Amino acid sequence: MGSLSELFIAVGLDVVLGDPSWLPHPVQLIGQFITVLEKFLRQQIKNEAVAGVWLGSLTVLVSAGIAWGLSCLHPWVRIYLVYAALAPRCLMNEALAVKRVLQQGNVLAARQQLSRVVGRDTASLSAADIIRATVETVAENTADGVIAPLFYLLLGLPWGLSVPFVWAFKAASTLDSMVGYKNQRYFYLGRFSARLDDVLGYLPARITGLLLPVAAWLCRQDARLAWRMLWRDHGKHASPNSGWSEAAMAGALRLRLGGGAYYQGKWVEKPTLGEALRLPEPRDITRACCLMWATYIILLALGTVLIRRWL
16 A cells, blocks of 8 residues: 555655654654563573564564554555654754754754764764764764665555555664664674664665765765765775765765764774865755755655656
């Protein structure tokens, strides 16, 4: 079930409304389900790796199944579920909030705002570090928070499976954000969820990387360097997927992204992506958002053309 017209209505709702705090979000329910299921499986299954397979599989299957069932109730329920899976407006709002307080000269408030969207410690970041970290999170989330949901919506549309496809992906993404850590608590339990998120994000990450140089050309950024940094640096990232969008974004903006950072008080060394051809400035956050939107619109346009030909 589903149609291109419903997809465009959902896209329009996201552009206008974003993710208002007063509106219940399915991801919150998925998170609660994961918490309850994790506790139950830890009690019932001693082998944490096996429990992790059950945790990941049940969360994805239950989320997709419930989403599919709800989507059959009414077209507006289906439109809401598509709208709730989209995130470009929310990502832009969070990024530009960092830019606004930074332009006011309030570095402390910018650090606090940035901590809402990144996992690293922000207490000691300089203004330049804040800008780079914000651009980096926009780049990473362009792939897994913006392009990936749209990719699965478009992929499922010809078969009427957009809603279960996208909520299977969103469930895997939520699992990774909650249990996909290489620490003592989740090293074995979260391994399956982390791998599942990597597998489902594989194609969207590469599509994002390939589209970003085109987006750079449309946004009057450095498309040539975006293409060169994409192929030179995408493999440097510890994640098999994140390097594609981050390397291309770094090249497009002529910045150096990545590098080591503190996480929960511990220094974690990471490779750098791109080249520092100029100093970061607050407008780079706006430029990164422009690149995100352009990539999103390109995929939406290409997907629409292909689906119309298919149908």
